[in-house]
Amino acid sequence: MEDEYIRLIFGLKLKQIRTDKNLSLFGLSKITGLSKSYLNEIEKGKKYPKTDKIIILAESLEVPYDHLVSLKLDKNLAPIGEILQSKILKEIPLELFGIQENNLIDIVANAPAKVNAFISTIIKIAQNYNLTRESFFLASLRSYQEAHNNYFEDIEADVEKFAKAYQIDLEKPITSSYLEEILVEEFSYKINNTELDKFDNLGDLRNIFIPKSNTLLLSKDITEAQKTFIYAKELAYNFLNIENRLYTFPWIKFDSFDQVLNNFIASYFAGALIIPKKSLITKLTDLFNQKEWQPLSLHKIIKSYNCSDETFYQRLTNILPKAFNIKNLFFLRFTHKEGSGSYRLSKELHITQQQSPHSNRNNEHYCRRWISLKTIEDFKITKHEKSAFGIQISSYENSQNEYLVLSSANKDPFKKGIHRSISIGLLLSPHLKRKIKFLKEDTFSKQLVGVTCETCSVVKCKERVAEPWRLEKQQNHDKIAETVAKIINSFE
Structure with missing residues (x-):
């Protein structure tokens, strides 16, 4: 084991023995003659005491020297040992979120059984979702970006x-x-x-x-x-x-x-x-100040930079939150293999809140009413040479949320038979309407959308490709719960 983990395990054992004997750090300092700050650093895994100091601690706490220096942990601390030896904490980019590893160890040490059960649950969920190490890293990065x-x-x-x-x-x-x-x-x-x-x-x-x-x-x-x-x-x-x-x-x-x-x-x-910041802010300000929507205006802005559509849309996710205070937005990249009936959400980013949609694990069918999927189909049908563009207001069923969504689609130049779309969605709000002058009630077509067919309640949907079995299952459970509640109330 690495030295730092040996220090951490010694510190955890010392803290456990001290607390089992109802001793404060102050009290341990008094009976050992070692300073409180020094003992605190030992317990936090920052220092490993020399042999003479370990002897003093063992004698003062009335525990065998070998027990104190052994890397074997008691039953209630064993889960922490497993976590430390697995080096899983090294895989988690704690520093990005302002968390010190020692602080996390402290949390684990205070309730080892519960925390271990929680971590085991997270691992099992990850396995069910087929979450790879790379996926975990990317999810951590995405959280960092969103934060x-x-x-x-x-x-x-x-x-x-x-x-x-x-x-x-x-x-x-x-x-x-x-x-x-x-x-x-x-x-x-x-x-x-x-x-x-x-x-x-x-x-x-x-x-x-x-x-x-x-x-x-x-x-x-x-x-x-x-x-x-x-x-x-x-x-x-x-x-x-x-x-x-x-x-x-x-x-x-x-x-x-x-x-x-x-x-x-x-x-x-x-x-x-x-795509320099100052230049893009100036061009977007001019675009947003237009009284009427002119599709070519946005197209000209994109073409004024030597970039792909994806690079431009990604850059919008940097600039819109900072320069225009438009923070409720999402970025999506879908891929579609020609001849297949499925679409894969291969990249996503959500700023401020978790807007739909998200990648799903159950092989459900994303709503075909999304402009993200429509632009792919439009690209295939019209056989555009470069890109197909689309824009719509997506109104989510069973939700107050509506989004102005811009999308473009083209061929993946490096994967034969693969099409992809890039989309950015902005939550419709009073702030957005004040910022974007051309955004009026009838400027863009509005489409009622769901998330997946399996969870969607929209009736007589021509675009539906799967029955809403997941929604129906939940509704059935709700009805059973309601009936059971009535029966219980009737006997009170």
């Missing part, structure tokens, strides 16, 4: 420093050639556009970075926007001195949470460089 409204001032500032250092005009579109020049001249990169395509099974990869030779392998099929984003990420790794990083895009596997976090930081940096 900060997906806006990070320090990265925004780093982008401006970088632009100034390398004389990049953030008022003009950034090209891959300019960023490539910086990578080659400043960071000694070698760019290889042929090697990656020699391997048939690497068709999904856009790039591989080889650290030993500082070589960046690029797929020949990437677009100018994708190449610019890849270069911007590489510059982020170098400019921010990030060493613990991923070497492929898309990622194949994560070795640690730090890699997940650093991948996010580099991606955020790239998006902020390609």
Whole structure:
């Protein structure tokens, strides 16, 4: 076991023995002659006492020396030992949420049986949901983003420093050639556009970075926007001195949470460089001040940057909460395999509150009335060359919530027969209506939507692809509970 865990186990045992004897830290300090602060640091796992101090503690507490130094824990502390030895706490990015590991150990130590039962339950839930280690990391990252409204001032500032250092005009579109020049001249990169395509099974990869030779392998099929984003990420790794990083895009596997976090930081940096904050705020302000909705206006804003639709929509999730105080929003990415009847929610982000929809584990069918799915179907039917766009107001059944949802769909260039859509939804509120001048009652078509067919109560739905069996099961349970309550009341 690592030294820190040995310290933690010793501290837990000491605290348990002390409390079993109804001794305060002050009292233990008096009978041992050791300072209260020193004893407190031992119990928190910050210090491991020397042999002479352990002898004093053992004699004062009337316990065998061997028992005190043994790594074997009593029955009620055994679950903590298992948690420590499994190193699960190392997998959880506690520091992102302002939690110290020792504080968590303290919580566990105060009610070991209950906390162990809780952790066991969480693990079983994770197994039922087929939650992988990578999924856990990504869920932690998503929570971190949501806790900060997906806006990070320090990265925004780093982008401006970088632009100034390398004389990049953030008022003009950034090209891959300019960023490539910086990578080659400043960071000694070698760019290889042929090697990656020699391997048939690497068709999904856009790039591989080889650290030993500082070589960046690029797929020949990437677009100018994708190449610019890849270069911007590489510059982020170098400019921010990030060493613990991923070497492929898309990622194949994560070795640690730090890699997940650093991948996010580099991606955020790239998006902020390609779509600068000040420029985007100015353009969005002009758009929102228009009295009438003009679809081409938004299209022109997107095309004014050298970016993909996904990068642009992702960037909106940074800027809208911070600059316009539009915080009740969600971001979704759906994928759909041609010829199949299913849609997969492959990426999601919810700012401020947990808006529907969310990824589900039961293979239920997402509502076909969503604009996210409609734009995919529209793209397939009309055979757009680049993207299909859609916008609607989604009004959720059995809910007060309505969302203005913008969506675009296109082909996945790296996965044959796969279509995808990117959507951003903004909660309709008085604040949103004040911010967006063209948002009137009849500006956009309104659609009553559910979450999944299996839980939806909308009747005579032409788009329904599955019966609402889950909803009917719940309604039946509610009726039984109501009847049982009446029977009980009748005998009182």
